[in-house]
Amino acid sequence: MQAYSAESQEILVDVSSEAPHVYHMRLNRPNRRNAITFELWGEMKTVVERLEHEPNCRVIVVSGNGDSFCSGIDLQDGLSNVITTMSNGELDVGRRGIALGRFLQVAQDGFNAIAKCQKPVIAAVHNHCIGVGAELIMACDIRIASQDANFSIKEVDVGLAPDVGALSRMQKIVGNDSWVREMCFTCRNFNAEEALRYGFISRIYPTAKETLDAATQLAKVISEKSPIAVQGTKVNLNYSRDHSDADGQLFVKAWNMGMLQSEDLVESAKAYMAKRKPLFKNV
Incomplete structure (x- = not known):
């Protein structure tokens, strides 16, 4: 490119x-x-x-x-x-x-x-x-x-x-x-x-x-980290920087209501228990 x-x-x-x-x-x-x-x-x-x-x-x-x-x-x-x-x-x-x-x-x-x-x-x-x-x-x-x-x-x-x-x-x-x-x-x-x-x-x-x-x-x-988690972290850092603490917490709660349902959370837990690197799909 x-x-x-x-x-x-x-x-x-x-x-x-x-x-x-x-x-x-x-x-x-x-x-x-x-x-x-x-x-x-x-x-x-x-x-x-x-x-x-x-x-x-x-x-x-x-x-x-x-x-x-x-x-x-x-x-x-x-x-x-x-x-x-x-x-x-x-x-x-x-x-x-x-x-x-x-x-x-x-x-x-x-x-x-x-x-x-x-x-x-x-x-x-x-x-x-x-x-x-x-x-x-x-x-x-x-x-x-x-x-x-x-x-x-x-x-x-x-x-x-x-x-x-x-x-x-x-x-x-x-x-x-x-x-x-x-x-x-x-x-x-x-x-x-x-x-x-x-x-x-x-x-x-x-x-x-x-x-x-x-x-x-x-x-x-x-x-190598979960792209769902990394991108969500950036979005929420940017939002919280420009809003109040209370607004930031409401925003991340709403965000994670959806993102916690991602398979990345399960994959991270499985990898930790198996003592291996997690493997995440592209987004």
Whole structure:
């Protein structure tokens, strides 16, 4: 499964199966340090939605080909349509605003597809993870990075408020409002050690290869669990994050009224008693 650029047939998102139930999604613009365009956002949404509905896929690993994970938005190629719209004198302010909103929706949908995907998504970060690159990994469930990783929330430096996830997700990930605001207001770089200290990532590895290997191994561990249980856990974690404790418990009760009837519960019990690994069907 590969996503191509409509204009150049360049593979923008390269997808492969790394293990029986683990799929690897690579940003594939290494000559531009995986800078993101609106076309790439659209392809990312398409790929993630396909993987969400692929029964054999249970966990997704996201990485970047080449020297960097993602250097941010492609200011040269990625904003040409936006600039054209903004300078269109034939449109009034309201119509230009609505047209710009459509572009922003494409960008948000690209990352929202990751956040909404019922299957766990693990980000394996190396070197640059800048601007929208950092916002991409905020949509992921687990974030690990190599020692050379460096991050920044860069949008204020280019004259806009972050609009593809940083302002709605970062506070919930980190839990330190003061630090989040410092990063968003100043746009300063922070390294892997600082990211780990504040909970932005969960692990650091010496090299990019070791980071990707660790992400793949972690994905394999998760993929051997009941997909009914894992996907239900993600859905309920996402719901409870945005609702009260009482609402979260009501939601998971209703969820498990159906999911407890799955054969996975019985298979887990049988495997435990027989001291063997459980075997679960695809979903």
